[in-house]
Structure formats: structure tokens, C-alpha cells
Amino acid sequence: xxxxxxxxxxxxxxxxxxxxxxxxxxxxxxxxxxxxxxxxxxxxxxxxxxxxxxxxxxxxxxxxxxxxxxxxxxxxxxxxxxxxxxxxxxxxxxxxxxxxxxxxxxxxxxxxxxxxxxxxxxxxxxxxxxxxxxxxxxxxxxxxxxxxxxxxxxxxxxxxxxxxxxxxxxxxxxxxxxxxxxxxxx
Numbered sequence: 001x002x003x004x005x006x007x008x009x010x011x012x013x014x015x016x017x018x019x020x021x022x023x024x025x026x027x028x029x030x031x032x033x034x035x036x037x038x039x040x041x042x043x044x045x046x047x048x049x050x051x052x053x054x055x056x057x058x059x060x061x062x063x064x065x066x067x068x069x070x071x072x073x074x075x076x077x078x079x080x081x082x083x084x085x086x087x088x089x090x091x092x093x094x095x096x097x098x099x100x101x102x103x104x105x106x107x108x109x110x111x112x113x114x115x116x117x118x119x120x121x122x123x124x125x126x127x128x129x130x131x132x133x134x135x136x137x138x139x140x141x142x143x144x145x146x147x148x149x150x151x152x153x154x155x156x157x158x159x160x161x162x163x164x165x166x167x168x169x170x171x172x173x174x175x176x177x178x179x180x181x182x183x184x185x186x
Contacts, residue, residue, distance in 0.1 A: 122151045
């Protein structure tokens with residue numbers, strides 16, 4: 001329930017987006033955002049069940065609203081739950097954590113400690129598997145089609161080095177076990 005920090009808005013507005021803003025596809029969707037969004041997000045999901053398997057209008061409308069509210073909450077949970085609960089294998093000094101539950105609901109966006117330790121990794125996680133990272137699966141599929149390229153990701157060695165120097169001593173349950181290397185003394 002929190003607004004974005006003014007600093008986030010300030011620095012965000014300084015990011016050079018001219019290359020993306022010049023893209024005709026982006027310009028088209030920007031211009032017609034509202035009708036496209038209303039159609040894809042509400043009209044289609046309501047109409048398809050009604051016409052394809054004779055669903056009742058009311059049920060279809062309710063289901064669509066529930067899905068929308070559910071997804072909004074799942075998305076926003078990334079910035080609250082994934083900053084409060086979970087472990088910090090990669091950087092113990094920052095708030096973001098690794099949270100499988102959030103990843104499940106937000107299609108792979110819950111490996112938040114990793115994402116902040118390696119913000120340039122397109123996978124946003126150390127996972128090899130796609131089970132809790134649907135977004136990575138999509139990007140990899142696009143790469144296979146040749147539509148995505150130059151995908152950056154750190155080597156296992158870099159991840160291990162950072163985890164040992166900055167992590168909280170725990171491991172990512174789905175990543176690699178670093179515990180046998182060192183013990184923390186407080």
C-alpha cells in the first residue's frame with residue numbers, strides 16, 4: 001500500500017528511453033494503450049468462455065475481475081513480501097529476499113535478493129529450471145526464435161564469489177549450496 005519513493009521517480013525519469021520511444025510498435029501500443037488493455041484484459045477473457053463453452057455471463061465477469069485483482073496483488077507483493085520474508089544468499093546487506101511463493105504467483109519475480117545482487121541478469125534468478133520462472137522460459141524461447149539476443153547472465157563462479165563475500169550464509173534452496181565453504185561468526 002505504499003507509493004513509490006520520490007527518489008525512484010526522480011532517477012527513473014533520467015533513464016534514456018529514446019531508443020524504445022522511437023520504436024513504432026511501442027509508439028502504436030502507447031497511443032492505443034487504453035482500448036487495447038481493456039480489450040485484452042477484460043473484454044476477451046469475459047467473451048471467450050461465454051461463446052466457447054457457454055459459460056454464464058456473470059461467472060465469466062466475476063472470474064475476470066478476480067483474476068485481475070489477484071494478479072495486481074501478486075505483482076505488488078514482490079515489493080513487500082519479497083523485501084521482508086525469505087533468505088539473502090547473495091547480499092545480506094540489502095532488504096530484498098529469495099521468496100518461492102512470490103515467484104509462483106508473479107511468474108518468476110520472487111528471486112529478489114538475486115535480482116538486486118545481479119540486476120543485469122535477464123533471468124532475475126540463479127535457477128536452471130523454469131518451474132518457478134515462467135518469464136525466463138519466455139525470454140529463452142524468444143532467443144531460440146532469434147528475437148532476443150545478447151542475454152547477459154553471470155557465471156557460477158561469479159555468483160559463488162559474491163555469495164561467499166556478501167551473502168547471509170544461507171543458500172538458495174533452488175540454486176547451489178555454498179554452506180560448506182565458510183561459517184559466519186557474529
